[in-house]
Amino acid sequence: MQDLISLFVKSIFVDNMIFAYFLGMCSFLAVSKNVKTAVGLGAAVIFVLGVTVPLNYMLNEYVLKAGALSWLGAEYADIDLSFLSFIIFIAVIAAFVQLVEMVVEKFAPALYSQLGIFLPLIAVNCAIMGGSLFMQQRGYETLAEATTFGLGSGIGWFLAIVSLAAIREKLAYSNVPAPLKGLGITFIIVGLMGIAFMGFMGIQL
């Protein structure tokens, strides 16, 4: 249990998706103009990461890894399908996003009108794919660990986008040199926020 909690805190702060690995930058910069939409996209990312990472974990564990197919019988034990992992992971993510979109549209139209435009964006959000690939690379051992990691990374991403959106809302009133306006200053702000988050780096959990 203690391991899970430290993994959770670690994936939110120390290994923050945005500030430590630059994952999901495109939508992070594009959708952080106001806090409300940022909260919507952030929530969608938490949800999708929290589900696709464990799904891909199971696929990796029982289908893709070297020797993972041994549950089918001894003659399958030496098959290694890991070269297929990119295509399987992205297919799971795209299919899941499509599914969520349809379910939400059917049963919760109000939520759909809030989240709807962000859901298709998420299929090509690097943070989601990155979550699955990091899960595979770091070799998390149990389903609980993979789920915790997925949720933690999602929450880290959520915190990052909401705080950037809050800063950018305030920035509208400040006097920035014209060529630096918009994109340039946003990059520099994200860099400064990254430096602040580096304060967590030395923490051993």
Next chain:
Amino acid sequence: MDKSIITNPILKNNPVTVLVLGICSALAVTVKLEPACVMAISVTAVTGFSSLIASLLRNTIPNRIRIIVQLVIVALLVILVDQILKAFAYDVSKQLSVYVGLIITNCIIMGRIEAFALGNKPLPSLIDGLANGAGYGLILIAIAFIRELIGSGTLFGFQIIPESWYMANGGWYLNNGMFIMPPMALIITGCFIWLQRSFQKDEVKK
């Protein structure tokens, strides 16, 4: 053929500094020049060929499922790149780690397929893809150049700053470790955008 199809993506409409596409997997590989060059070449190849394939198939892909089809095309090419890197440049492939896989979700590739390849003939699509990849690679290599030179005093692993300058050898110089840290990549990119926009006044947005 119009020359602007090549020059536009490299300078005026650079995918990274103007259109803000594909920064996701880009910045983390810019600590050293070598992985940055490998990444730039890989992305250029994938962008070019995925545009070519998508353009060849453009009349047969049903509109509703085109995103999935595009993802499959890109994923297949990325698997090829990954296997080639693992076979011929294992060390670099280890350094790039998950970022090779993340080429799939690089927005430049999907963006070019959606915006250009689906509406144009194969040859211009191939060139457009390659040029956009090159524009991306250019920024990547420029950032890596600055970060490696200031952060480690080397270029491609060769010592550039003379050894005798270092404090350890009685000199006055120290590498600026800050430039190896992730946030500096963002700040350098921000400065590039600043530079580019101050030279191209018409690009400045309100």
